[in-house]
Amino acid sequence: MVTPTHDGTGAAAIEARGLTKAFHTQSVLRGLDFTLPWGACLSLFGANGSGKTTLVRTLATLTRHDSGTLRIASLDPARQATEVRQTIGVLTHQTFLYDHLTGLENLHFYGRMYGVPAMDTRIVELARALDFERYMSRRVHTLSHGMQKRIGLARALLHRPRLLLLDEPETGLDQHAIGILERLLKDHCAQGGSVFLTTHNVEKGLTMADHVAILVDGRIAYYQPRALVTPADFRSLYIRVAGVPV
């Protein structure tokens, strides 16, 4: 296993050292170590039950780790949770949207909760970028899953977070939307932001990332720059490391 290190250009987006989390007697994260530098995108692969979602929830301040050290943008999530929440944008399997509000009302609601300045301009900007302008005034429950996911992504990006935490973001999106997502994430990293995403899709995960990692039983079992692996190599590597096909 390669222990990833800091890139030396200032505080990292995420620094985790010896992170553990258990639910009752079930250990989910077991001494997890990794660093995600600013301006980088990390794709995390792992089998079901390997701890990916728990890790995302821990990074997102929704779950508190039991031991170890975690810093998000140099902030301690246990003591500076409000500042961490201002820094991160989170998209999970759930969109966090209210079914009986329109897309626009949902974005206004979250915009107010985040205190987004020039909110209307920002919403229009995101609606154009994610191509859901025509659907903004429809109630969320009348929209397709993919369209809901686009609005959910806009919600995650609304307050211009520096770090994006995305749990299988490509699920339910069509090719057009995946193309938009890839472009957005590349732009985000090019502007100095960071992306932490989990996925089961090797091609998309490798296309979007410049670092790849494999989580096995709550530990980072592999972490390398993307440039060192091809999709074909990665599939056989994954079977070797995780013991199951990706």
Added chain:
Amino acid sequence: MKAYLSAIFTILWKDFLLEVRTKEVVTPILVFVFLVIITFNFAFEPTPALLAVVSAGTLWVSFTFAGVLGLNRTFAMEKEKGGLDGLLLTPVSRDALYFGKLLSAFFFMLAIEFVMLPVFGILFNLPLFLPSLWLLTVLTTLGFAAVGTVFSAMAVNMRAREVLLPVLFFPIVLPVIIAAVESTSAIFAGAGAGRAEDWSEFARWLQLTAAFDAVFLVVSAALFQFVVQE
């Protein structure tokens, strides 16, 4: 402070809008309360002597069960599509989230009670406008919502939350319900006899309710962050 208040009123606005669209809280509970009051009205002959004893209990039994139904829905609507996690991810203090949800529950319950109080007055042959009863209703509902918001946040992830919420919640809120029944009896006794209520008896219970509200508003706001943290 401005951001804090803005977050509270944004949650209130969102819940109000959702209720206007779905009508999942106020309408079914109004029907429930109406049916309970009608049933009790037919069960008892509303003589002046019986009024003070029975009608106060009838009123608060129906409001209490209606309140539990409302509290269950208040957080259940957050559970859909992970809305509760969405709220917890916002950079808003947990107590602001608590006060936002508390105000929603409080206003929904109060709306139901203010519609049903005149109906109750007509059916039980009581004056339609008793200022002391309306004041008591506001204070009791505040205490009920203050405790209920924390417990409904606790119960939202439980499988049998509809059953567990009253079991967990009633023992804590019992003093405020007893105070409401006792002071309502004093009000109805006065109204039935055609005189003002027994003020000293009423004030004693009202003070207890106000003290309960003050204590549980502070305690519940402080506890809320531990209830919602995994």
